[in-house]
Amino acid sequence: xxxxxxxxxxxxxxxxxxxxxxxxxxxxxxxxxxxxxxxxxxxxxxxxxxxxxxxxxxxxxxxxxxxxxxxxxxxxxxxxxxxxxxxxxxxxxx
Amino acid sequence: xxxxxxxxxxxxxxxxxxxxxxxxxxxxxxxxxxxxxxxxxxxxxxxxxxxxxxxxxxxxxxxxxxxxxxxxxxxxxxxxxxxxxxxxxxxxxx
Amino acid sequence: xxxxxxxxxxxxxxxxxxxxxxxxxxxxxxxxxxxxxxxxxxxxxxxxxxxxxxxxxxxxxxxxxxxxxxxxxxxxxxxxxxxxxxxxxxxxxx
Amino acid sequence: xxxxxxxxxxxxxxxxxxxxxxxxxxxxxxxxxxxxxxxxxxxxxxxxxxxxxxxxxxxxxxxxxxxxxxxxxxxxxxxxxxxxxxxxxxxxxx
Numbered sequence: 616x617x618x619x620x621x622x623x624x625x626x627x628x629x630x631x632x633x634x635x636x637x638x639x640x641x642x643x644x645x646x647x648x649x650x651x652x653x654x655x656x657x658x659x660x661x662x663x664x665x666x667x668x669x670x671x672x673x674x675x676x677x678x679x680x681x682x683x684x685x686x687x688x689x690x691x692x693x694x695x696x697x698x699x700x701x702x703x704x705x706x707x708x709x
Numbered sequence: 710x711x712x713x714x715x716x717x718x719x720x721x722x723x724x725x726x727x728x729x730x731x732x733x734x735x736x737x738x739x740x741x742x743x744x745x746x747x748x749x750x751x752x753x754x755x756x757x758x759x760x761x762x763x764x765x766x767x768x769x770x771x772x773x774x775x776x777x778x779x780x781x782x783x784x785x786x787x788x789x790x791x792x793x794x795x796x797x798x799x800x801x802x803x
Numbered sequence: 804x805x806x807x808x809x810x811x812x813x814x815x816x817x818x819x820x821x822x823x824x825x826x827x828x829x830x831x832x833x834x835x836x837x838x839x840x841x842x843x844x845x846x847x848x849x850x851x852x853x854x855x856x857x858x859x860x861x862x863x864x865x866x867x868x869x870x871x872x873x874x875x876x877x878x879x880x881x882x883x884x885x886x887x888x889x890x891x892x893x894x895x896x897x
Numbered sequence: 898x899x900x901x902x903x904x905x906x907x908x909x910x911x912x913x914x915x916x917x918x919x920x921x922x923x924x925x926x927x928x929x930x931x932x933x934x935x936x937x938x939x940x941x942x943x944x945x946x947x948x949x950x951x952x953x954x955x956x957x958x959x960x961x962x963x964x965x966x967x968x969x970x971x972x973x974x975x976x977x978x979x980x981x982x983x984x985x986x987x988x989x990x991x
Contacts, residue, residue, distance in 0.1 A: 624755060626763050628720045628792045633929055643921050650942035655843040655859065657751040657939050659765050660932035661718060669720050669763050671753050671843065696792040698722045727831055737827050744848035749937040749953065751845050754838035765937065812943060814910045814951050816980045845939040847953050849906060857908050857951050859941050886910045886978040 617699070619677035625699035627670045627683045634664055635691035642689060646670065649682040672699075711793070713771035719793035721764045721777045728758055729785035736783060740764065743776040766793075805887070807865035813887035815858045815871045822852055823879035830877060834858065837870040860887075899981070901959035907981035909952045909965045916946055917973035924971060928952065931964040954981075 617623065633639050646653055652674035659667045670686065672679045679699060687695030711717065727733050740747055746768035753761045764780065766773045773793060781789030805811065821827050834841055840862035847855045858874065860867045867887060875883030899905065915921050928935055934956035941949045952968065954961045961981060969977030 624724065624753075624761050626720065626722045626761075630718065630794050633925055639925050640922065643915055647915055647942050647945055647948075650944065653942055654753045654761075655751065655939055655941045657749065657763065657765060657845065657937055659718075659748045659767075659937045660929050660935055661767070662932065663929060666929075667718050667720070667748075667765060669751065669765060671751060671761060671763060673753075673755070694794045698790040698792060700724050700788045727835055733828065733831050737821055741821055741848050741851055744850065747848055749845055749847045751843055751939065753843045754835050754841055756838065757835055812912065812941075812949050814908065814949070816908045818906065818982050842941045842949075843939065845937065845951065845953060847906075847936045847955075849955070855906050855908070855936075855953060857939065857953060859939065859949060859951060861941075861943070882982045884980040886980060888912050888976045 617676045619675065621676045622674070623676045623679055623699050624671075624673045625679055625683070625697060627672065627686050628694075628696050628698075629668045629670070629686060629692050630694040631666055631668070631692045632664045633666050638689065638691040642668070642686060645682065645685050645689070649678070649685075652678045652682055711770045713769065715770045716768070717770045717773055717793050718765075718767045719773055719777070719791060721766065721780050722788075722790050722792075723762045723764070723780060723786050724788040725760055725762070725786045726758050727760050732783065732785040736762070736780060739776065739779050739783070743772070746772045746776055805864045807863065809864045810862070811864045811867055811887050812859075812861045813867055813871070813885060815860065815874055816882075816884050816886075817854075817856045817858070817874060817880055818882040819854055819856070819880045820852050821854050826877065826879040830856070830874060833870065833873050833877070837866070840866045840870055899958045901957065903958045904956070905958045905961055905981050906953075906955045907961055907965070907979060909954065909968050910976075910978050910980075911950045911952070911968060911974055912976040913948055913950075913974045914946045915948050920971065920973040924950070924968060927964065927967050927971070931960070934960045934964055
C-alpha cells in the first residue's frame with residue numbers, strides 16, 4: 616500500500632536477552648550499516664538479562680522496512696514489531 | 710488474553726504536530742500522572758512542526774494499556790500505536 | 804578554543820520542574836526552532852514533578868552553543884550543563 | 898562535597914568508535930551489571946563508525962560515580978563526561 620520510495624517515519628521495538636551470543640553485536644552492526652535511516656536508539660536495561668530497544672527510523676519506506684525486517688528476524692530477538700506512519704502523514708509534514 | 714495484572718513492557722509511538730494548542734502540555738501531564746509505569750520517553754523533532762515520541766512502559770498490563778489509550782486518543786495525535794510484550798515473555802525475564 | 808564553524812556533537816542535560824508555568828512549552832519551542840542541530844531528546848519523568856531531559860546535538864559549534872545557552876538559561880531550569888566534543892574528535896569521525 | 902549515599906541524578910555522555918574490538922560489548926555488560934542505577938540509554942549512530950551514547954543515571958552518589966568512572970575509563974572511549982545534579986536539587990524533588 617505504501618509506495619517503496621515514500622518517506623516514512625517509524626519505530627522498531629525489540630526485546631531480547633543481551634547474553635545471547637553475539638546478539639548485541641549483530642544488532643549494533645546492522646544499525647551502523649543502516650545509520651542513514653536511523654534517528655537514534657533508546658535502550659532500557661530491564662534487568663540483569665533482558666533489554667528493550669526502540670530504534671527510531673526515518674527514510675524511504677523500502678529502506679525502513681528492510682532494516683526492520685533484519686532487526687526483528689535476528690536470531691535471539693524474542694519480540695519485535697515495526698510501527699510505521701502512513702506516507703500521507705509523513706508527506707503532510709515534509 | 711493478557712491478564713490485567715500481568716507484568717508487561719512496551720512502547721507507545723506517537724506522531725503529532727507540536728503546534729496543536731495545548732497538545733504537548735496534555736501529553737506531558739498524562740505522562741507525569743502515570744510516571745510509575747514509564748521508563749523514559751524519546752522525542753525526535755522531525756521538522757519545524759511535527760514530532761515523533763516513543764514512550765517506553767513497564768508495569769501491569771491494565772496500567773500500561775490505560776496510559777496508552779489516553780495518549781493515543783488525545784485530540785491532535787495523528788498516529789499512535791502500542792506495542793506490548795506478551796506476559797510470558799515478561800514473566801520469563803523477571 | 805573551538806572554531807565557531809567547527810562540527811561538534813554534544814549533549815545538554817536539563818533538570819526542571821514540569822509544573823513551572825510555561826516552562827515545558829518554552830523548552831519544546833526552543834528545540835523545534837533549532838531542530839536542525841538536534842538529533843533527539845530523551846526525557847525521564849523522575850517523579851510527579853521533576854524531569855531530566857537530555858538533548859543530543861550535532862552541528863556547528865556556534866549553533867550548538869547558542870541552543871545550549873538558551874535552554875540552560877530558561878527561567879525555571881534548576882540545573883543545566885553542556886558536554887561538547889572537541890572538534891578534533893568530531894573531525895576525526897567525519 | 899556530595900555525600901556518598903546522597904540520591905542524585907545525572908548523565909554520562911560517551912563518544913566512541915563502535916568498531917573498537919569488544920568495546921560495545923564491554924559498555925553493554927557494564928550497564929547491565931549496574932542496571933539498578935540506569936534509567937535508560939540513548940544511542941545515536943553518528944556515522945558508519947562513531948557513536949554518541951548518553952546513559953541516564955539515578956541512585957546513590959557513590960554508585961553513580963562508580964559506574965560513570967568505569968564507562969569513561971573503558972579503553973577506546975574517546976570522550977566521556979559525567980553531569981550529576983547536586984544532592985540539594987535531588988533531595989528537593991524527592
